[in-house]
Structure formats: structure tokens, C-alpha cells
């Protein structure tokens with residue numbers, strides 16, 4: 001099938017095919033001989049999808065596009081302070097080969113001009129010259145996804161003609177920026193510039209930077225994230241030399257050009273672009289390359305400052321817990337309270353990458369209703385990456401809500417947000433990591449938790465009954481006085497540990513269970529073996545009545561949630577009841593079933609309107 005993405009690239013390629021402006025670099029004799037009309041465009045995504053059009057197989061030398069990668073290696077080797085002591089990060093406004101140093105510090109202004117690049121070449125760690133160059137070549141190759149070879153002819157040509165760079169090297173030695181003989185350092189800089197690649201390799205190198213240092217080919221980390229961030233910053237302001245201002249305005253992508261005719265551009269987090277066309281403008285940037293990047297940025301909306309729409313809220317859904325209640329069958333008193341205090345328990349479902357703006361939208365939404373809140377659930381199951389600032393912001397929200405007496409629980413199976421029992425995330429400078437009032441791996445128990453908090457705050461004595469004496473169970477209480485003793489005497493007491501299965505769907509009926517303590521989950525286990533919760537029952541509920549009444553097998557799995565105490569009336573015990581007791585029990589059970597059906601249908605009618 002025709003590639004849609006390559007069509008974008010082909011359109012730009014066709015539009016610029018006849019652009020004849022510029023001329024190949026001639027100050028390096030070997031480059032002067034390069035065919036000047038080759039033209040290729042490539043794009044690579046951070047997960048490695050690569051698209052290329054035009055003369056994509058034609059090799060060329062990387063030249064100054066090498067500079068950000070050697071700068072990154074020096075940063076990784078020595079850290080920011082040590083590199084900053086030797087080279088600045090300010091745009092020079094000069095040409096790339098300007099023999100210029102900062103008057104006050106004696107440093108080259110930035111690592112993208114030759115003076116800065118020779119300096120960073122000197123900073124690459126290694127035992128000897130060969131090892132240092134081997135490390136440089138290894139890094140470039142890891143970013144390109146294959147081993148890059150040296151173009152000996154171009155290397156030899158620049159070694160022979162590179163007098164201006166030697167002058168820069170000796171000037172750097174004079175002011176102490178270079179601390180050793182400049183000759184081998186300048187020669188190693190020439191070697192890095194003469195490494196040969198094609199536009200696909202260059203697009204992968206760009207995508208490695210776009211992926212914050214992860215190779216799109218192998219998925220391995222080849223550079224530290226913070227190093228890449230700094231390198232991209234310097235590329236944005238200095239990468240296109242004294243055309244950097246026009247570039248950031250018109251293209252808006254961190255980029256680097258080279259006199260071999262290449263341009264590399266990066267859209268952080270998304271993709272890398274590479275262009276090859278040897279004819280250069282007065283700044284030493286590829287004429288077609290600059291024009292192609294301008295078109296791509298415009299037509300594919302790639303400008304890093306392009307804001308098509310304000311960042312979407314991180315809130316996928318927000319609702320009162322009463323609008324999507326838990327599956328726990330509450331008793332009448334509990335239901336009345338929950339209806340009355342409906343909006344004091346809320347659930348916020350978040351999604352996507354959580355950056356500052358997303359976390360801020362959550363804080364703002366919660367703050368607006370905090371005065372009417374008692375309990376809050378943050379469901380982060382659909383959240384992907386969480387930026388540190390977003391993590392700190394949500395933990396800060398939790399602390400602020402706790403000060404207001406508002407309980408906060410998480411639904412966070414992937415543990416995206418820190419908790420007291422976690423190690424503080426790297427770079428954490430927040431306050432102590434609090435423990436959340438609840439942490440769940442699924443939403444259902446979090447909804448129950450939220451309802452329980454409201455019932456604790458606003459409930460009556462008939463709410464959240466921890467444990468019922470069997471005589472107080474509603475089913476017993478509903479029998480005529482003279483029948484109760486007969487029923488109670490026929491009940492067998494059972495205690496189930498958390499997770500114990502009282503019965504499975506399809507088993508013979510276990511009889512009637514009067515729930516006295518804990519909660520029972522009614523579930524069905526599908527052919528795939530996954531247990532799907534249906535309802536949950538708490539103290540005061542009756543279970544198993546339908547199977548007992550119509551002799552069917554168990555309709556659902558019955559699973560203890562926490563330790564459970566119940567009083568069981570088996571089929572045999574039921575048959576052994578005295579006549580009036582059995583009659584009264586049947587009437588109560590049918591009435592119970594009738595109330596349940598009426599309540600459910602009433603709720604549906606109300607919700608469906």
C-alpha cells in the first residue's frame with residue numbers, strides 16, 4: 001500500500017527538486033567534488049518507523065551534525081559544570097568557523113561552532129586518542145542503528161587543508177581551554193566530521209534525540225535524558241549558526257546542519273527528520289534542507305511551539321459516586337444516606353501523559369468542589385507517563401485535601417503515584433510521601449471505600465453495621481416471634497477467611513446464607529477463567545435463596561471479601577423446619593426477592609428517565 005507519510009515527504013521533495021540555489025562547500029577539496037544535485041528526505045519516529053524519499057542511499061559525511069552528539073558525550077562523561085567551564089551555550093551570531101571566544105571567560109560561545117566543537121572533542125573521555133575516537137564513533141553508530149564508517153578521503157582532505165581549525169585549536173590552547181597539544185584534538189575532530197552515513201541513518205540519530213536518548217532501532221538507552229534535553233536546547237538556539245533566529249521562527253525544531261549537505265531536525269517526543277542536499281547557503285546550511293524543513297514544519301504542523309489547541313484536560317471522567325455506585329447491595333438506611341449526601345463523594349478518572357498542565361487541571365477541578373467533598377477517588381489506570389512535577393502536584397493535592405479532612409484513595413494498579421511504602425521517586429523534592437487513605441488495583445473496591453467514607457461521616461446506627469447477631473438479622477426479625485427460635489436453631493455458623501470460595505456457579509445449592517459480618521462478592525467466572533464481579537453483599541443480606549427455592553444449582557460464585565461470618569440454612573435443615581416456620585420463611589424470602597426486583601426496576605426507571 002502507498003505510504004501516506006512518504007507522500008508528505010515526496011510532495012516536499014518534488015516541490016524543491018528544481019531549487020538550484022547554493023553551492024557545495026569548496027574549502028575542503030574532497031567536498032568540492034561531491035555531486036551537488038542529490039536530494040533526499042527521511043523521517044523516523046521515536047519507535048523506529050522510518051520513511052525516506054529521493055536519493056536516500058547516497059552516502060555523505062556528517063560534518064558539523066556530529067557536534068551535538070560529541071557535546072552530549074562530553075556532558076555524559078563530565079557533567080554540566082565541567083563542560084560549562086570550557087564552552088558556553090550562547091548563540092554567537094557568527095559564522096561556524098569564526099575564530100571567536102567570549103571576552104570575559106575565554107570560552108567558545110557554544111559547542112555548535114567549530115571552536116566549541118573542538119573543545120568538546122577534547123573533553124571526550126578515554127585512555128588514548130584511538131579509544132576516544134572509538135567512543136565517539138560508537139555513540140554515533142548506536143544512534144544511527146548501524147556501525148558508521150570513516151570516509152578516509154574526506155578525512156585526509158580536511159586534515160591537509162584544515163588550517164583555520166588548527167588556528168582555532170592553537171588559540172584554544174593559548175587561553176587554556178585546550179590543555180594538551182591541539183594537533184591530535186583537531187585531527188580527532190576532523191575524523192568525527194568525516195564519518196559517513198545516509199539520510200536514513202541521520203533520521204534515526206534525530207529520532208534518538210527525539211526519544212530523549214533511547215535508540216529507535218534497539219530501544220536501548222544510548223544517552224541520559226537530561227543530557228539530551230540540554231543538547232536539544234543548545235541545538236535550538238545555536239544549531240543553525242547565524243541563521244538560528246530565522247530557523248527557530250520559521251521551522252521551530254532543534255536542528256543541526258553540516259557542510260556535507262545534511263540537516264538533522266528533532267521534534268521532541270515524536271520524531272526526527274533528516275535532509276541531504278549538498279548545495280549550501282552563505283551560512284553553510286543546505287538550501288533545500290532549510291526550505292524542506294520549513295515546508296514540513298508548516299504542512300505537518302511540527303513546529304514545537306505550535307499549539308493546535310490548549311492541552312486537553314487530564315480528566316477523562318468525573319462523577320459523584322452515587323451516579324455510578326458500587327455493586328455492594330446497601331441496606332435501606334445506607335441507600336437513603338448515600339442519596340442525601342450524593343455529591344460529597346467524587347471519582348476522577350485521569351488519562352494520557354500527566355504533565356504539569358494535566359495535573360493542574362485536576363487540582364483546579366477538585367478545588368472547585370472541595371468544600372462539598374468528604375471523599376475522593378483518583379483513578380489513574382489510564383494514565384501513561386507521569387512527569388515528576390505532576391506526581392508532586394497530585395501528592396500535594398492529597399496533602400491539601402487531608403488538611404481539609406477529605407479522604408483520598410487511588411486506583412493505581414501500575415503504582416504510577418508514590419505512596420508511603422514506595423521509595424521516593426528519583427529527584428523527589430516533595431514533602432514526605434503520604435500514604436493514601438486507600439489504594440486499590442480496581443475501581444469497584446474504591447467505589448465501596450468512597451461510599452463507606454460517606455456513611456461513616458453521615459450515616460446512622462443502621463449503616464455500616466460491622467457485625468450482626470443472628471437474632472438481629474433482618475430475615476429472622478421478619479418472621480413471626482414464635483418461628484424465630486426454630487429458624488435460629490437450624491442455622492449452622494460458618495467463618496470464611498478472605499478470598500475463600502463458599503460456592504461456585506453450577507454447584508449444588510449451599511442453602512440460605514444469612515450474612516452476619518464481612519462482605520461476599522457474587523461473581524461469574526468466564527470460559528477464559530476470568531472472575532467477573534456481579535454484586536457484593538454486606539451484613540444483613542441473604543444469599544442463595546433463589547437456588548434453594550427453585551432447586552437450581554448455584555447461580556454464581558460466592559467469594560469472601562475480608563473475613564466473613566454467616567449463618568447457613570442447608571436444604572436438609574430447611575426441610576427439617578416446622579411447617580409454620582417454613583411457610584413464614586418462604587413468604588419472607590419471596591417478599592425479599594420482590595423488594596429486590598422492585599428496587600432494581602425502580603432504579604433503572606429513574607436512571608433511564
Ligand SMILES: NC(=O)CC[C@H](N)C(=O)O
Nearest residue numbers: 063064096193258259284
Ligand atoms: N559546518 C560544518 O559542517 C563545518 C564542519 C567542517 N568539518 C569544519 O570544521 O569546517
